[in-house]
Amino acid sequence: xxxxxxxxxxTPERLAKVKEIIARYPEGRQKSxxxxxxxxxxxxxxxxxxEVMDHVAELLSIEPVEVYEVATFYTMYHLDAVxxxxxxxxxxxxxxxxxxxxxxxxxxxxxxxQAGQTTPDGLFTLKEVECLAACGWGPVFQIRxxxxxxxxxxxxxxxxxxxxx
Amino acid sequence: xxxxILTEHIxxxxxxxxxxxxxxxxxxxxxxxxxxxxxxxxxxxxxxxxIRGRGGAGFPMGMKWGFLAKPEGVPRYxxxxxxxxxxxxxxxxxxxxxxxxxxxxxxxxxxxxxxANKSFIYVRxxxxxxxxxLEKAIEEAKANGFLGKNILGSxxxxxxxxxxxxxxxxxxEETALLESLEGKRGNPRNKPPFPAVKGLYQSxxxxxxxxxxxxxxxxxxxxxxxxxxxxxxxxxxxxxISASGHIQKPGVYEIELGVSVDEFLNSxxxxxxxxxxxxxxxxxxxxxxxxxxxxxxxxxxAAGEDRLMSYESLSDGGFATGTMLGSGGFIVFDExxxxxxxxxxxxxxxxxxxxxxxxxxxxxTGWMEKVLHRIEHGHGSMHDIDLLVDVAKKIEGNTICPxxxxxxxxxxxxxxxxxxxxxxxxxxxxxxxxxxAVFMGAVLA
Numbered sequence: 041x042x043x044x045x046x047x048x049x050x051t052p053e054r055l056a057k058v059k060e061i062i063a064r065y066p067e068g069r070q071k072s073x074x075x076x077x078x079x080x081x082x083x084x085x086x087x088x089x090x091e092v093m094d095h096v097a098e099l100l101s102i103e104p105v106e107v108y109e110v111a112t113f114y115t116m117y118h119l120d121a122v123x124x125x126x127x128x129x130x131x132x133x134x135x136x137x138x139x140x141x142x143x144x145x146x147x148x149x150x151x152x153x154q155a156g157q158t159t160p161d162g163l164f165t166l167k168e169v170e171c172l173a174a175c176g177w178g179p180v181f182q183i184r185x186x187x188x189x190x191x192x193x194x195x196x197x198x199x200x201x202x203x204x205x
Numbered sequence: 206x207x208x209x210i211l212t213e214h215i216x217x218x219x220x221x222x223x224x225x226x227x228x229x230x231x232x233x234x235x236x237x238x239x240x241x242x243x244x245x246x247x248x249x250x251x252x253x254x255x256i257r258g259r260g261g262a263g264f265p266m267g268m269k270w271g272f273l274a275k276p277e278g279v280p281r282y283x284x285x286x287x288x289x290x291x292x293x294x295x296x297x298x299x300x301x302x303x304x305x306x307x308x309x310x311x312x313x314x315x316x317x318x319x320x321a322n323k324s325f326i327y328v329r330x331x332x333x334x335x336x337x338x339l340e341k342a343i344e345e346a347k348a349n350g351f352l353g354k355n356i357l358g359s360x361x362x363x364x365x366x367x368x369x370x371x372x373x374x375x376x377x378e379e380t381a382l383l384e385s386l387e388g389k390r391g392n393p394r395n396k397p398p399f400p401a402v403k404g405l406y407q408s409x410x411x412x413x414x415x416x417x418x419x420x421x422x423x424x425x426x427x428x429x430x431x432x433x434x435x436x437x438x439x440x441x442x443x444x445x446i447s448a449s450g451h452i453q454k455p456g457v458y459e460i461e462l463g464v465s466v467d468e469f470l471n472s473x474x475x476x477x478x479x480x481x482x483x484x485x486x487x488x489x490x491x492x493x494x495x496x497x498x499x500x501x502x503x504x505x506x507a508a509g510e511d512r513l514m515s516y517e518s519l520s521d522g523g524f525a526t527g528t529m530l531g532s533g534g535f536i537v538f539d540e541x542x543x544x545x546x547x548x549x550x551x552x553x554x555x556x557x558x559x560x561x562x563x564x565x566x567x568x569x570t571g572w573m574e575k576v577l578h579r580i581e582h583g584h585g586s587m588h589d590i591d592l593l594v595d596v597a598k599k600i601e602g603n604t605i606c607p608x609x610x611x612x613x614x615x616x617x618x619x620x621x622x623x624x625x626x627x628x629x630x631x632x633x634x635x636x637x638x639x640x641x642a643v644f645m646g647a648v649l650a
Contacts (some may be wrong), residue, residue, distance in 0.1 A: 064366045065366075066280070066323070066406065069406055071388035071389075072368075072386060072388045072389060073388065074388035075330070075368070075369060075370065075385065075388065076368065076369055078371070079333070079369055079371075092418070100388075102388075104387075106389075107306060109389075110371070110388065110390055113371070113373065113390040113391065114330070114370070114372050114373050114391075115329045115369025115371070115372040115373065115561075116331065116370075116372035117371060119373075120503040128331075130570065131550075132292045132551075132554055133292050133493060133536065133547050133550045133551055133554070134292055134293050134449040134491075134548065135535050136448060136546075136547070136550060137449070137450045137536070137542060137547075138449075138450075141298065144345065154638065162411045163211055166543050169290070169331075169372070170290075170374065170554050170557055171290055171292040171293075171295070171374075171493075171554070172333070173289045173290060173294065173331070174295050174298065174299045175292065175293050175294070175295050175447060175449035175450075175534070175536070176295055176447060176448060176449045176455035176456045176457065177295075177453075177455070178449065181520065182331060184333075185333045185334040185337075186269055186334070187334075190339055190492070204445075
């Protein structure tokens, strides 16, 4: 697990990215950069701690509370430390029709954890999410930017094995 | 083969690159619009096309463009709604991933029409890989002179920004999307003022869906009248349908509006029929929020006419016996599906996604979820069924944005058409709460 260091600092590449994002918006509208910048922060630290949120507020010249209220509203931002791979499992109707609930039970059993928990080795965190807009290819879960679709027990075994290496 | 406007070239190898897209006739609409047309003429073609918003509401796009206020010295914005999150809907995901330049080209001609010099594509954050595909396409278009300063030497400047969301269904509601784009929580705004007058940064703004905008290159190349000649009645053009559930061939299909539901569901060109050995029980035709229909009202209307895939035919009979085309999220249920469980699932979704601003929605969605949970798990009472109807009725129409309606309709319609299934759960709690238990009465009848 990645802990946020104190003081918090973006890598030079990511800081350049943050500055490029801020420059996308009209003068004085830099707050628009908040969601994309939080994504960049999460890319670096795996989650967004209150120290990271404070740092983002400073970079965008906004109040820390403006960052807190946003980070807690949108479900993609992890507010606690997470494992190396965050499995975001779709639990919505169309995926369930394709056997999503059964595969989900299998996955939980295989990892030995429930939603919101991380495996003791720190490899996997399980999160339940709502519809991922991939209903025709369900059941579906997502790990970072990658979609894993048409899941079966065998496919789940392969994925977990591959990511455990 | 039916007419293809959006997906004609979608399977051409390399179509995601500028070079291949251009070879297939891409960006000719930008050349035509910017070099030979005025912005007003482009708006006129959109109006003539009769195209209706493809995100779900079905409001005529040209008319929406016509509402845009044009005060002197104030910037105007075009924002593309790519926050596709309605359960059962995955067409925009597919389109942007496979043929990103189509949306970029549509954004350029539409921005030109509206006089916008900076436009945004707001993509749900989960689709970060699609965001990267779009950003690459934008870079290519810029390198070839179709974006940036002085496009094709015309003096027209346009910058496109791709904005990721953060995982919130509510941001598909256009004013919540604008709040989110301003870096705030996705709380829908009170209307009026409408975005056409005060939208992004309090400036005049148009928000259009991915599919709507992606039709514009064809409309410019072929004319609005040619577009209006496709389809049926006021349902002009083609529509992308996301087909999922218990069918032979789930996927995204482009249909000419007006094809029959029977053909769409059963022909090999589209869904290929219900999966082998099973039969149709119910259908959600336009994304999770539209009323669910039982088997006997799907391919025929209550009056016995063929049901067509069009705005008008799907809503024939109102909510009593009809539904809506919505976003085109076509979810098919066979006899193994439990309607109570599915309704509970959808209710949980809306409860999870309610922004919490309006009490009827914030409290009501959670209430419905709880009641449905107890019915599904064998702890319901007969009174609960009427309670659900009552709560749904009190949410509907009493909220700032349509999420409240979207949460109420699936519950009200499930009870309207499958009341016996709810009653069975209550009178047979032990049996009904077993995993995979399904009421078979409707099938036998």
